[in-house]
Amino acid sequence: MQSPHVASGPARNRSAWEIQRAVLFALVLREMKQRVGGQWIGAVWTVFEPLAHTMVMVTILGFVRGTLIPGIEYPVFLVTGLIPYFFFQHLTMRLMDGIEANRGVYAYRQVKPIDALLSRAIVETLMNLLVYTLTLGILAWLGFHVIPALPLELIGVHILIGLFGLSTGLLAAVVAHDRPRVKSFIRISFMPLYFITGVIFPIHLLPREYIDWLLWNPMLHLVELSRHSFMPQYRPLDGVNLLYPLGCTLLVLAIGLAQYRIKRLRLIASS
Amino acid sequence: MLQLQHITKSYPTPQGRRYVFRDLSFSFPVGANIGLIGRNGAGKSTLLRLLGGIDMPDSGSVYSTGSISWPVGLTGGFVTTLSARENVEFVCRIFGAHGRDMHRKVGFVREFAEIGEYFDLPMKSFSSGMRSRVAFGLSMAFDFDYYLIDEVMAVGDAQFKKKSREILKERLERASLILTSHNMADIRQYCNLVVLVDRGNTVLFDDVEAGIRSYQGATGNT
Numbered sequence: 303m304q305s306p307h308v309a310s311g312p313a314r315n316r317s318a319w320e321i322q323r324a325v326l327f328a329l330v331l332r333e334m335k336q337r338v339g340g341q342w343i344g345a346v347w348t349v350f351e352p353l354a355h356t357m358v359m360v361t362i363l364g365f366v367r368g369t370l371i372p373g374i375e376y377p378v379f380l381v382t383g384l385i386p387y388f389f390f391q392h393l394t395m396r397l398m399d400g401i402e403a404n405r406g407v408y409a410y411r412q413v414k415p416i417d418a419l420l421s422r423a424i425v426e427t428l429m430n431l432l433v434y435t436l437t438l439g440i441l442a443w444l445g446f447h448v449i450p451a452l453p454l455e456l457i458g459v460h461i462l463i464g465l466f467g468l469s470t471g472l473l474a475a476v477v478a479h480d481r482p483r484v485k486s487f488i489r490i491s492f493m494p495l496y497f498i499t500g501v502i503f504p505i506h507l508l509p510r511e512y513i514d515w516l517l518w519n520p521m522l523h524l525v526e527l528s529r530h531s532f533m534p535q536y537r538p539l540d541g542v543n544l545l546y547p548l549g550c551t552l553l554v555l556a557i558g559l560a561q562y563r564i565k566r567l568r569l570i571a572s573s
Numbered sequence: 574m575l576q577l578q579h580i581t582k583s584y585p586t587p588q589g590r591r592y593v594f595r596d597l598s599f600s601f602p603v604g605a606n607i608g609l610i611g612r613n614g615a616g617k618s619t620l621l622r623l624l625g626g627i628d629m630p631d632s633g634s635v636y637s638t639g640s641i642s643w644p645v646g647l648t649g650g651f652v653t654t655l656s657a658r659e660n661v662e663f664v665c666r667i668f669g670a671h672g673r674d675m676h677r678k679v680g681f682v683r684e685f686a687e688i689g690e691y692f693d694l695p696m697k698s699f700s701s702g703m704r705s706r707v708a709f710g711l712s713m714a715f716d717f718d719y720y721l722i723d724e725v726m727a728v729g730d731a732q733f734k735k736k737s738r739e740i741l742k743e744r745l746e747r748a749s750l751i752l753t754s755h756n757m758a759d760i761r762q763y764c765n766l767v768v769l770v771d772r773g774n775t776v777l778f779d780d781v782e783a784g785i786r787s788y789q790g791a792t793g794n795t
Contacts, residue, residue: 316669328666335655406649411626411641412667567629571584 325412329404329421337425348429352388353437356381359502371504373535378446381437382532383501383525386460389430390467390521391492396422397471398478398485401569408570415569416562419475423468448532455531462544463524466551473558476565499525505539513539520547575601575624575641575719579633582619593619594773596633606750608764608781610757610788615770617753618723624751625721639718646722648708653697657686657707660696664711678714685710685740687733702729713740720744722752757785 337345360377397419404418438448450456478484499521505513516522524547526538577599583592593616601607609617622628623635625643651660661682665675683692686706696704706729754760760767760781767784769776778784
């Protein structure tokens with residue numbers, strides 16, 4: 303075959319920002335195609351997991367307990383805790399495997415592990431946004447009140463949840479690169495976290511001395527705040543505030559970034 | 574111009590740091606096709622990775638005025654659940670080839686690889702030969718000033734090998750090659766200079782045969 307001269311090459315000089323944007327865009331697109339194309343079951347599961355979860359819980363607890371908190375609809379209570387929690391969990395889990403899963407791509411000099419992590423975080427956020435809308439839509443269709451009363455606070459809380467998930471995911475990914483067993487530990491610890499975050503039952507029901515301990519969990523703060531911004535009549539636990547999870551996020555992010563910086567050469571090298 | 578400036582590169586091992594290069598400075602002659610030869614573990618691939626920007630030196634820098642390719646024929650960057658077309662588009666996006674430019678490159682790889690409708694099927698259904706065809710075509714779809722090749726030269730059947738050689742020769746009219754190989758026939762065919770890499774040192778030989786003799790003298794093989 304006579305090769306026509308198609309190669310125009312990467313000749314034009316691109317600015318660092320242009321390259322960064324191109325790399326992220328390419329990775330996000332690829333990640334989405336993978337989620338939807340290759341493992342479409344996975345994509346479907348991401349969407350329906352919280353939905354199925356809610357339905358099962360509502361069916362069981364709704365009948366057994368009736369209303370747990372006066373004036374609060376239980377399905378709305380559940381969804382407004384479940385989805386933020388899953389958002390955090392999915393971010394951490396997906397990012398944890400993100401460096402390894404994109405191993406081959408670092409041979410293109412423009413791509414660094416952090417790009418792989420960021421693009422995964424973007425895709426995960428978009429997916430969860432879709433899940434959120436869909437689940438709330440179904441609840442609204444069933445006749446529940448799902449319009450957030452404090453939308454700006456809600457957005458703020460979710461940005462913080464996203465950042466927190468990104469930070470723990472980054473830290474987990476960097477730490478698990480040297481010690482793969484950390485991954486199973488993290489996966490397992492999401493199980494108790496789910497309960498102590500008060501996703502399915504209100505923490506209010508517990509005695510005060512336990513609550514004081516549980517307040518060490520930043521996700522509990524965030525979930526409570528998320529609920530409060532949906533339903534202002536829902537009173538968050540005493541001691542719940544935005545500063546504590548914000549501080550945790552910054553701390554974890556700083557450690558994660560520092561670890562990444564220290565190990566960045568090794569993260570790429572072991573291919 | 575391509576220069577190594579005071580490169581030090583080490584890898585941590587359980588028995589302490591192992592230095593591959595210590596304060597290595599080297600200028601690659603302009604316009605020459607260079608063969609890197611040396612024993613296994615001498616640091617050829619590390620050098621190539623440093624040049625390709627895949628790995629960073631502990632200190633020092635790689636200075637280049639031209640563009641440097643990724644290792645030619647690299648298949649590791651492909652996602653096998655996606656089609657060859659999607660993978661090619663991905664690389665185009667990274668390198669900033671959009672619209673018509675991307676369209677032309679995808680068309681080129683498709684034609685070059687000669688894998689027919691497989692081009693639009695997930696790459697996990699490909700044989701390794703088919704993957705290599707796509708990978709080699711993809712490398713050739715971009716114009717670099719330096720093409721890096723690590724060991725793998727011509728892959729696939731006789732006809733594809735011939736085609737690969739021809740297009741590589743054509744690219745090398747405007748670009749240079751940096752090749753690592755243990756196959757002296759490849760070195761003789763493509764390179765007009767050799768660099769012997771040995772224990773963190775590099776020795777430049779203007780005469781390919783002299784370089785090969787020195788290498789073979791060092792290792793005792795033929």
